[in-house]
Amino acid sequence: MPISWNEIRSRAREWAAESREHAEAKSFWDEFFKVFGLSRRNVASFEEPVKNIRGHYNFIDLFWKAILIAEHKTRGEDLGKAHAQAMAYIQDLSREGRGDEAPQYVIVSDFARIALHDLVDDTTIEFPLAEFHLHVNHFGFIAGYRKHKLEPEDPINIKAVRIMGDLHDALESGGYSGHELERLLVRILFCLFAEDTGIFDRDAFTLFLENHTAPDGSDLGPQLARLFQVLNTPRENRQKNLLEELAALPYVNGELYAESLTFAEFSSDMRNRLLTCTRFDWSRISPAVFGALFQAVMEPRERRQIGAHYTSERDIFKVIGPLFLDELKVELEKAGSDARKLNTLHDRLGTMRLLDPACGCGNFLVVSYRELRLLELEILRRLFKKPQMQKRLDINTLLKLEVDQMHGIELEEWPVRIAEVAMWLMDHQMNQRVSEEFGEYFVRLPLRKSPHIHLGNALRIDWNAVLPAGECTHVLGNPPFVGKQFRDPAQMADMQTVWGEDNGGKVVDYVGCWYFKAIDYIKDTAIRVAFVSTNSISQGEQCAVLWKEVWRRGAPVINFAHRTFPWESEARGKAHVHVVIIGFSLASVNGRRIFEYDNGATEPTVIKAARINPYLVEGPDVLVESRSNPLCNVPPIVFGSMPNDGGHLLLNSKEKRELLLECPEAKKFVRRFVGSEEFINAIERWCLWLVDAPPGELRRMKLVLLRIEQVKEHRESSKRETTRKLAETPALFGEIRQPKSRYLLVPRVSSEVRKYIPIGFNPPSIIASDATLVISKATRFHFGVLGSTIHMAWVRHVAGRLKSDFRYSAKLVYNNFPWPPDVSDAKRAAVEEAAQAVLDAREAHPDSSLADQYDPLSMPADLAKAHAKLDRAVDRCYRSQPFANERNRIEYLFKLYEQLTAPLLPTPRPRRKRSS
Numbered sequence: 001m002p003i004s005w006n007e008i009r010s011r012a013r014e015w016a017a018e019s020r021e022h023a024e025a026k027s028f029w030d031e032f033f034k035v036f037g038l039s040r041r042n043v044a045s046f047e048e049p050v051k052n053i054r055g056h057y058n059f060i061d062l063f064w065k066a067i068l069i070a071e072h073k074t075r076g077e078d079l080g081k082a083h084a085q086a087m088a089y090i091q092d093l094s095r096e097g098r099g100d101e102a103p104q105y106v107i108v109s110d111f112a113r114i115a116l117h118d119l120v121d122d123t124t125i126e127f128p129l130a131e132f133h134l135h136v137n138h139f140g141f142i143a144g145y146r147k148h149k150l151e152p153e154d155p156i157n158i159k160a161v162r163i164m165g166d167l168h169d170a171l172e173s174g175g176y177s178g179h180e181l182e183r184l185l186v187r188i189l190f191c192l193f194a195e196d197t198g199i200f201d202r203d204a205f206t207l208f209l210e211n212h213t214a215p216d217g218s219d220l221g222p223q224l225a226r227l228f229q230v231l232n233t234p235r236e237n238r239q240k241n242l243l244e245e246l247a248a249l250p251y252v253n254g255e256l257y258a259e260s261l262t263f264a265e266f267s268s269d270m271r272n273r274l275l276t277c278t279r280f281d282w283s284r285i286s287p288a289v290f291g292a293l294f295q296a297v298m299e300p301r302e303r304r305q306i307g308a309h310y311t312s313e314r315d316i317f318k319v320i321g322p323l324f325l326d327e328l329k330v331e332l333e334k335a336g337s338d339a340r341k342l343n344t345l346h347d348r349l350g351t352m353r354l355l356d357p358a359c360g361c362g363n364f365l366v367v368s369y370r371e372l373r374l375l376e377l378e379i380l381r382r383l384f385k386k387p388q389m390q391k392r393l394d395i396n397t398l399l400k401l402e403v404d405q406m407h408g409i410e411l412e413e414w415p416v417r418i419a420e421v422a423m424w425l426m427d428h429q430m431n432q433r434v435s436e437e438f439g440e441y442f443v444r445l446p447l448r449k450s451p452h453i454h455l456g457n458a459l460r461i462d463w464n465a466v467l468p469a470g471e472c473t474h475v476l477g478n479p480p481f482v483g484k485q486f487r488d489p490a491q492m493a494d495m496q497t498v499w500g501e502d503n504g505g506k507v508v509d510y511v512g513c514w515y516f517k518a519i520d521y522i523k524d525t526a527i528r529v530a531f532v533s534t535n536s537i538s539q540g541e542q543c544a545v546l547w548k549e550v551w552r553r554g555a556p557v558i559n560f561a562h563r564t565f566p567w568e569s570e571a572r573g574k575a576h577v578h579v580v581i582i583g584f585s586l587a588s589v590n591g592r593r594i595f596e597y598d599n600g601a602t603e604p605t606v607i608k609a610a611r612i613n614p615y616l617v618e619g620p621d622v623l624v625e626s627r628s629n630p631l632c633n634v635p636p637i638v639f640g641s642m643p644n645d646g647g648h649l650l651l652n653s654k655e656k657r658e659l660l661l662e663c664p665e666a667k668k669f670v671r672r673f674v675g676s677e678e679f680i681n682a683i684e685r686w687c688l689w690l691v692d693a694p695p696g697e698l699r700r701m702k703l704v705l706l707r708i709e710q711v712k713e714h715r716e717s718s719k720r721e722t723t724r725k726l727a728e729t730p731a732l733f734g735e736i737r738q739p740k741s742r743y744l745l746v747p748r749v750s751s752e753v754r755k756y757i758p759i760g761f762n763p764p765s766i767i768a769s770d771a772t773l774v775i776s777k778a779t780r781f782h783f784g785v786l787g788s789t790i791h792m793a794w795v796r797h798v799a800g801r802l803k804s805d806f807r808y809s810a811k812l813v814y815n816n817f818p819w820p821p822d823v824s825d826a827k828r829a830a831v832e833e834a835a836q837a838v839l840d841a842r843e844a845h846p847d848s849s850l851a852d853q854y855d856p857l858s859m860p861a862d863l864a865k866a867h868a869k870l871d872r873a874v875d876r877c878y879r880s881q882p883f884a885n886e887r888n889r890i891e892y893l894f895k896l897y898e899q900l901t902a903p904l905l906p907t908p909r910p911r912r913k914r915s916s
Contacts (some may be wrong), residue, residue, distance in 0.1 A: 008036060069106050076110060090106075170267075206278040287425040346376065362408060366422050403424065478532040481534055512537060526586075536800075557589070559584060563594065637775045656686045673687035673766075679760070745761070755856065788874035794813065827876055841863040
């Protein structure tokens with residue numbers, strides 16, 4: 001284990017004073033390593049040969065494989081040349097196929113000065129040797145104190161998954177699988193980290209494998225079991241004749257090594273794969289990404305990839321920041337150096353209990369724990385900032401945060417074990433930070449306390465069995481992203497268990513179950529909750545269905561919300577899931593915030609809100625539910641006509657030509673047929689519209705008659721009685737709703753990238769399909785309002801989605817839309833004039849489809865200008881003051897909706913007293 005920082009600093013001062021008087025490089029470096037409690041000969045060699053590009057051998061002054069190269073010059077020589085020489089050696093190593101031995105650090109010295117180059121962080125520090133004790137913390141990696149910048153898709157992490165994946169595959173192919181394989185790999189991972197981060201003596205695990213297991217791997221399984229047994233046995237209880245390497249190992253316990261496993265049968269190849277793992281520097285993998293990385297190890301080789309299960313820390317902070325971390329940092333700032341306030345805050349940290357009921361590999365808990373430990377470290381700095389105070393500290397008694405404050409529920413065993421180890425490793429990493437800060441080496445061994453990661457189905461168990469609600473302070477996490485159409489039978493059963501017989505369970509995404517469980521869990525508590533969720537639950541049909549049931553079970557207040565943004569949890573190159581984050585509690589809190597991502601921005605705009613509704617905007621707690629008739633005095637909207645014909649009454653352009661060649665008399669019965677796609681993209685499609693067609697004419701058109709017969713057969717073969725009944729009238733569409741005069745067509749599906757849904761007027765001769773909605777008595781005023789930005793704000797918040805496209809509906813969107821009340825004749829005329837200008841601008845581009853004209857990148861300038869004028873005219877119908885942005889518009893619309901529906905809404909729910 002590393003010696004204390006106080007001891008390292010003391011040795012550094014003495015060594016620097018003595019070394020300046022000597023001029024012998026080898027003794028210089030031998031004594032240098034003693035500063036950090038290491039014997040140079042155990043880790044590094046002098047005069048390591050390496051072949052240069054000319055084929056000649058050069059010799060590295062001092063070489064520690066995969067860790068550092070040191071080059072020494074006589075006093076006064078250029079250290080830059082020494083650095084260049086070391087870099088040339090690194091290139092030579094790669095050229096020789098020894099890239100795995102390339103170091104992260106280069107140290108150069110001339111007895112008077114010393115410089116450290118970190119090749120990963122690309123940093124350099126140079127100083128006089130006399131000041132070595134002031135800068136010795138930068139050399140902490142030698143003793144086992146490591147700091148690294150960590151990224152999930154760093155090549156280091158990719159390599160880690162590859163080499164562990166190779167070991168996993170070799171063991172599995174040998175018949176060692178399932179629970180025992182998972183347990184074995186977790187234990188090996190802990191050993192690998194332990195010897196690279198100072199929990200074990202440096203290379204203790206590696207040397208044991210190399211020196212005490214047979215090259216053919218025949219005894220490796222029993223020897224690993226022997227080692228694990230030692231780690232599970234207190235030192236005072238160990239046998240006296242143990243190998244020295246085993247006797248030196250610490251007592252770990254913490255349930256990690258308690259279970260007895262069947263011996264794994266290794267081959268020489270499998271042993272070599274394990275030894276390959278030991279040559280990797282595991283200290284360079286952060287526990288914060290550890291779980292996600294090694295979840296990938298358990299994937300089949302062909303699907304194994306970095307990032308597939310990774311949640312970026314940036315996104316995790318979007319949850320934990322407003323949930324608890326921001327508030328704690330503000331409290332710390334207010335405390336300043338006031339000991340009483342600092343101790344109060346410290347006590348609060350010690351009482352926090354977090355629960356992630358869908359924890360996976362524990363990313364949220366690991367990052368939360370790290371951030372709380374960093375806050376605790378800052379509190380201790382302020383309380384004990386004087387060096388003389390630090391020397392008298394007993395760190396173990398001062399720390400209040402421990403891993404057993406973190407609780408999780410996970411469905412699969414491997415992630416559970418990974419989460420546990422990741423938490424222990426993070427705890428160790430933070431203990432190293434404390435050790436560095438206060439000078440005394442501190443490690444929590446044996447592992448007497450463990451994170452509480454429960455193996456089970458969070459939707460089937462009582463969360464109180466994992467963490468009693470009375471002890472919990474925060475619930476957080478990222479429940480599974482499963483849409484209603486993708487649920488498997490087990491998940492459907494989960495939904496029924498949580499929802500009961502309520503039909504809402506068939507509509508809402510799987511994540512909705514966690515909201516119900518959370519509401520039941522936090523009753524009569526001040527627990528705060530935050531979940532990452534599919535954005536479907538805050539828009540469209542799901543929003544009303546979910547929140548109506550949530551309100552029935554409790555009265556949650558939304559404290560903060562991240563509106564829709566892409567969740568960076570997929571592998572590179574994969575489509576992102578669009579999510580929201582909703583933070584809520586039963587007790588009201590101060591400082592509610594909405595995080596808005598305008599125009600795809602990666603950083604949000606933060607908006608203070610007095611009240612946040614389920615649509616994640618500032619506004620009243622209203623729910624927009626399906627309505628059979630329009631809320632306002634406007635023409636009704638209906639579906640277009642549905643063929644229900646098996647495609648036999650429909651024609652593409654080629655089929656139309658062939659039909660009319662054989663039956664020219666059918667021309668008067670062939671009509672343009674448009675659905676959403678045909679209307680927006682100007683696709684030619686046709687149909688046989690045989691309403692009122694004389695029977696005699698039909699019998700003379702053999703091809704038409706053949707198609708009618710096919711329609712009849714299609715309908716007769718249906719399992720639906722209604723469709724079979726339609727076989728009695730096979731010449732007609734199944735449902736006929738075609739207007740007899742000019743009508744306004746609204747596509748039911750339109751791309752979310754468009755600023756406006758392309759709508760337009762059609763003559764009655766063009767048949768609208770049931771993929772569209774039609775308004776028979778629409779005027780230019782209706783066209784203008786429906787084609788405006790304020791209506792699109794309503795669509796974006798209320799409409800459902802088909803994938804990410806808008807799914808416009810009659811009952812939810814149109815019938816609930818708050819049209820402007822009491823519009824004067826002058827304002828109505830202004831809208832109609834602006835609407836006509838939009839139609840005229842479209843006509844000016846006859847060769848362009850509506851898809852072309854409404855593409856954000858190719859929208860014609862005259863059309864954009866006409867729409868901007870229309871937006872202003874429609875906005876003035878609502879109020880004279882302009883709307884600054886979409887948020888202002890939707891907030892206004894929800895207030896207006898509340899006014900229009902007030903007699904129909906239930907009495908407002910009582911609010912709980914605010915908590916501080």
